[in-house]
Amino acid sequence: MHRVLPASWNGPTRPWWISGAAVLHSRTSILSRKPSKGALPPALQARYREAVALHQSGHPARASALYAEVLAVRPRHFDSLHLRGVAALQLGDTERGIQWLQAAIKIDGSVGPAHFNLGNALLAAGQLEPALACFDRAVALKPDYAQAWSNRGNALLDLRRVSAALDSYDRALACKADYADAWYNRGNALLDLGRPADALASFDRALALDARHSQAWCNRGKALADLQTLVPAAESYQRALELRPGYPFLFGTWLHTRMKVCDWSGLTADTARLQQGIAAGEAIAPPFPVLALLDSPALQRQAAARYAQARYPRAAAPDAFPASAPAAPIKVAYYSADFREHATTHLLLEALESHSDARVQCYGFGFGPAAEDAASARLAAAFHRFIDVNTMTDQQVAALSRELGVDIAVDLKGYTRDSRPGLFAAGCAPVQVSYLGYPGTMATDYHDYLIADTVVVPPAQRGHYSEQLVYLPGCYQANDSRRAPAVEPVSRAALGLPERAFVFCCFNNSYKILPETFACWMRLLQAVEGSVLWLLEDSKDASARLCEAALGHGVEPQRLVFAPRVGAAEHLARHRAADLFLDTWPCNAHTTASDALWAGLPLLTVMGEAFAGRVAASLLHALGLPELIVTTEHAYEQRARALATDPAALASLRERLAEQRLSSPLFDGRAMARNLETAYAAMHQRRLSGLPPAALAVEADGSYRLLDAQAVADE
Template sequence: MSSPILQILELLRENIHALPQELIREATAEKAENIDILFNIGIECAQNNRLAQAVLIFSELSLTKKGDAAILYNLGFIYSLLKEPREALKYYGEALKLDPLDPAIYINQGATFNELKQYEEAIQSLNQAVALNPNIAEAWSNKGTALNELKRYEDALAHYDKALELNPQYVEAWSNKGVTLAELKRHEEALAHYDKALEINPQYLEAWANKGVICAELKRYEAASQCFERVLNLNPNFAFGKGALLHDKMSACDWKGLDGLYRSICQDIRERKKSADPFGFQGICDDESLLQQCAEIFSNDKFPSDPQFNFEHLKRSGQKIRIGYLCGEFREQATAMLMTELWELHDKSQFEIVAFDNGWDDNSLRRKRIEAAFDEVIDISRMSDEQASTVIFNKEIDILLNLNGFFGKPRQGIFAKKPAPIQVNYLGFPGTIGASYMDYLIADRIVIPNESQQFYSEKIVQLPHCYQPNDSTRLIDGKQFSIGELGLPQEGFVFCCFNNSYKIHPQLFDLWMRLLHAVQGSVLWLIEDSPDARRHLQSAAQARGISPTRIIFAKRIPLPEHLARHQYADLFLDTLPYNAHTTASDALWAGLPVLTCTGTAFAGRVATSMLTALDMPELITSNASQYEALAHELATNPEMLQAIKAKLNKNLLSSPLFNANLIVKDIEKAYQAMHQRFQEGLPPEHIKIN
C-alpha cells in the first residue's frame, strides 16, 4: 500500500476533521489502483458518519476519474446524508446521464425529491426505478410516501403493500403505511402497523413517534407519553419530541417532572432548537417572546416560505372582494360554532365568500347552515398543497383566512405557497404563526395590546370590541336534568370548568383545592376529557386532602344540552395561562359567570376581552391572589353572585360580544382596509378599526 494512502489512513485514525486535498491528489496520481482504495475509504467514512471526509474524497475522485457514475452517485448520497438535498439532486442527475439503467440512483433521487416536497417529480423518478427492477421494495415504499403526501391514500396503501410483499421485514414501510392509515382515520390499524415496525426494530424512532401521535389522537395520553419518553431516551434531540411529551403529560394531567421538562424546552427555544410545536407549548407558556420564537422555529422547519404566484391581475376596483376561508372544521366544532352566523351575515353585495374545506361533512344542521352561507364550498382534503394552492389562486381570492393555524386540521403548507395576495391568521390559533407569508392577525386591544405587537410576526388588525365572534342563534336545550343524572350533590356550591384538561396546571389546581377546603360542601365540576386525566386529577385531589368524590366529571354531550346543563353550576373558574375561549362563550351565553385572571399572552387574555365587551369588569382579576379571593367571596356571598348573574343576563343581548351584526361589520371594515392597501401597492401595516 502506497505512502499517501497510509498517511490518509493515519490522519483518519487521528480523527482529523478535514483531509488535505493535496494528499488525496497525490494518492490518485501515484497509481490507478489507489482510486479503488480511496473509493472504499470514502464509503467507510460515510458509513461512520464522517461525512466531511467522505465528501472530500469523492469530490477529488470525481475530478480524477471523470465519467464514473458510481462516484457521482455516492457524492449525491453523501449530500443527502448532509441534509443538502439540492446538491444531492445535482449529482444524482449527473450519475443518471452516465448510467440511466441503475435503479438505485432513481430510488435515491426519488427519496430526495420527497424530502424537497416535490412529490410529482419523486413519482416520476421512482416509476423509472420500478420499470428497471420491479422487485426493489424501497422503490415501492418511497413512491407510497409521495402518494401519501399527494393525498392519494388508497394508492399509497397499495404501494406499501407491494413493498411489504417484497420485504416483510421492511420497518419503514410498516410505519409509513401506518401514517396513511391514520390519515384515513383507521387508527387501530395504524397502531397495529406501528407495533409491527417496532417488533422488527424496537429502536425505530419514527414508529415510536407516530404511535405517540395516534395514541394522543385517541386520548390515550399516558400511552402517548410513554411513546415519546422512549423516543427521547433513544434520541434526546428528536425534533419537537419534548413538546409532544409535554403536551401529552398535560393532557393526562400527569404533572410529574413537568416543570423540569418545561424549563428544558424554554432553554431549547432560546437556543433556536426544534423542541416544541406552538400549539402544545401555548398551553403552558405565558412568555410572548418565547411563543413567537417557538412559532418561527416550527414554521421555518415544517412550512418554509415557498411563494409561487403573482397577483398584479388582482389589482382591480369596483368588484366584490373575494374572501377565502380555509379550515378543517366546517362542521359541529368550536371554530365553526363561533363563525357560522358571521358567514351568514356577510354583505354579499360587497363580498364573495368561498370555503376551502380540509375536513369533512358531518351531516349536521350546522354544516347545512355553513353550506348555505358560502357562495361555494370547495373540498381540498384530498388535494396536495400544490393542487390546493393552484385552485385558490385560480379562484382569484383576494384575502385568504387561516382559521386553523397550528390547531385542528391545518394546511400550513398551502399558505407557505402564498396563493392569495393577503393572508390572515384568525381565530383557530390565538398567537402568531411566525411566518413571513402571513400578513395579518385579527385581534383586539386587549388580547394584543400595542406594547405586545412586537411579539407577533403578522401586522395586527385591532377590532374595536372582542375579536372573537359568536353565534347568537345558538340554541339552549330546554331539557331539565336531574341532579343525580349529572352526578352533582343535592346541596353545595358548584364550581365548574369545562376547559380541556391540558389547560389545568398544578398551581391552578392547588388554588381550586384550597377553594374546596374553604367552601364547605362545594364541588368542582370538570369535563371528562380522558380516563387518564380523570384518574390523575382524582389522585391529585386526594393528595391535597380533598375527597375525589368532590371532583365531578361531565360527559361530552351535544352542544344544546351542554349549554342547558350550565344552569346547574354556580361559577365558571377560568384557566391560565390558556383561558377558556369557546367554553367561556358557552358559559356566558348560558348565563353562567366566568371568573378570569388576565394573562400575559394572547391565549391568556381572551376571557378578559369577552368580559370587557360584556361590561363585566367585576369578574376580571389581575393575579392569582385576587382570583382566589374573589372566587371565595362569590361562593360565600349569594347576594353578590346573584347580582352578577342578573347583570350578565341583562348585558347578553345589549353588549357587543353576542352582536353578530356588529362584529361582521367590523370584520368587513378590516377586509376593506387590507384590500385597499394592496390595491395601492402598500405593504401590510397595523390596522385599527374604530
C-alpha cells in the same frame, strides 16, 4: 428513507418532513462487475476504488473530490457520476445531486438504484410527481425493490394519495417482510386514513424488527393518543426521547400529553426545561403546548418561529402574486379542517352567513373530514363556493386559490389540531390573515395580519407578534346569536350534582389545569361548606389523578363531579345547573367561556400577559362585567369565595349578564361580519395601492384608522 410525523401537540395525520438523510443506494455490483467496454485504465480504476472506499467509510466529501478527478478524465463514467450525485445529496447539496444523477441516467437508464436515488433527491426537493416517476421506473426495472416501493409510498403520501401509498407499502413488505421502515411508513398511512388501531399494529411490527426506531416510537405515541390511551402514548413518546434526546419538538408533545391526563409529576422542572429550551432556540416544542404552560408572549413567539422555520418555510416568493385589479366584492377565502359541528365553526357561523355579497365574496376551503350535519348545511349556504381540498397538496390548494383570484386568505387553524400552515407558506393569496383558531402569533413572514382586540393584545405588546395587528371594536371573537340550548329542563340530580350545594364549574380541557390552579380550587371547596367542583371529563385517567390530587389537599374526591362530553345544545343547557365558572390560567377558556356566558353563567378569570390568557377578560369587558376579571391568584380566590358566600351579589351578576348578553355586540354575528368586512377592505386597499400591511383599528361606526404614523403618511 422513512418518514416521521411532526412532534406537534396534535400529531398531524400525515408525514410532513424527511427525517435525516435519505436512504441512498449505489449499484451494488459496482466493485464486483466485470469491466465493460471503455473501462477505466488501472491507475484511474484505483482512484475510483479509493473514492468508493472513502464513501463507504462515511467520508462523502473526500470521496466526491476523487469522483471528480475520475470524471475530469472520463466525463461519461456512469458510476462516478452516480456516486458523486449520491455524495452531493448526503452533503446537503440537493441541486447538484439531482444534476449529477440525471446526467448518469442519461448515460445508462437501466440501473434501478440510480432512479431510486434520483427519486429520493426529488422527493427531498418537493418535486413529488417527478420523484414518483423515478420510483415507478426503479420498480419497473426491479420489481422486488422493496426500498423503492416504500419510498414510492412516501411520494404518494406527500401527494395525499393515501390509499395508493398504503398499497405501495404493502408491495414493499411483500418483497421484504422484515423491512422495519416499510412497516413504519405503513403506520403513517394508516394514521392518515383515520385507522389508528391498525397504525398501532404496524408501528409495533416495526419496533419488533428494530426496537431502537425512535420515529416508530414517536408515531406509535400518536396512534395511541388518537385512540385516547394517553398514558401509554406519553410512555411511547418518552421512549422516543430516550433513544433520541434531541428529537425535534417532541419534548413539548410529551409534556402536553401528560398534561391531558393531569400528570403533574416533575412539572416544575419540565416547565423550566421548556422555557430554557425555547429561549436557547432549541426545537423543543410545537407552539400550541407552550400556550398552556408559559404566560409569555415573547417565548410563545420564539417557539412558534422556531417551529415555522423548521416545518413550514416560505414556499412562495412575496412577489408571486400579480397586482390585483380594483373590484368589488373582495374575494375572501376561509381555510379550515373544522367546517362541521365544531367549536370554531359554532363561533363563526352567523358572521359568515351575514357577510354582505356586495362587499365580500366568501369561499370555504375545507381540508377536514366530510360531514353532513346542521353546521355544514348552514356553511354550504353561507359560502359563495365551498371546495373540499382534503386530498390536495399544499401547493395544489395554493395554486387553485390563486387561479380563483382569492384576494384575502383567512387561516382559521393556526397551529391547532389538523392545521395546515403549509398552505399559507405556499401562498394562497396576496394578503393572508390569522384569525380565531389560534390564540397567538404564527411567527411567519407570510401571515400578514392577526385579527385581535386591545384586550387580548394590548398595543404595547405588538412587538411580540410577527403579524400586523387588526383591532376590532369590543372583542375579537365572533359568536352566533342563533345558538340555543336544549329546551328540556335538566335537574341537578340527573347531572350527578347535589341539589342544594354551591356548584363551582370549569369545563375547560384538562391540559389547561395546572397544579397551582387546582390547589386554589381545593381551598375554595374547603372554604365553602358542601360545595362541589364540576369538571369536564376529558379522560378517566385525568379524572382519577384529579381525585387523587383532591385527596392530597384534604378534600373528599366525591366533591369532584365529572361531566361527560355531550352535544352542543345539551352542553349549553347544563350550564344552568352551575353557580360560578372558575377559569384556568395561564390559558383561559375561549369558546368554553363564550358558552358559559351565552348560557347565563358568570365566569371569573385571571387575566395574564399572553393572548391565550386574556381571552376571557376580553369577553367580560365586551359584556361590561369587569368585576369578574382579576390579575392575581389571591384576588381570584378571594373574589370566588365572596361570590360563593353572597347569594345576592351573585344573583345581581346573573341578572346583569342576562340583560347584557342580549344587547352586547359580543353575541351579534351580523355586527362582527360588518367589522370583518371593514378590516378586509382596509387590507385590500393597501394591497391595491402597493403598500405593505399595516396595523389598524376598526371603529364601531364602520370606519378604520391606521395606528402607525408612517402608514398614515403612505396613504
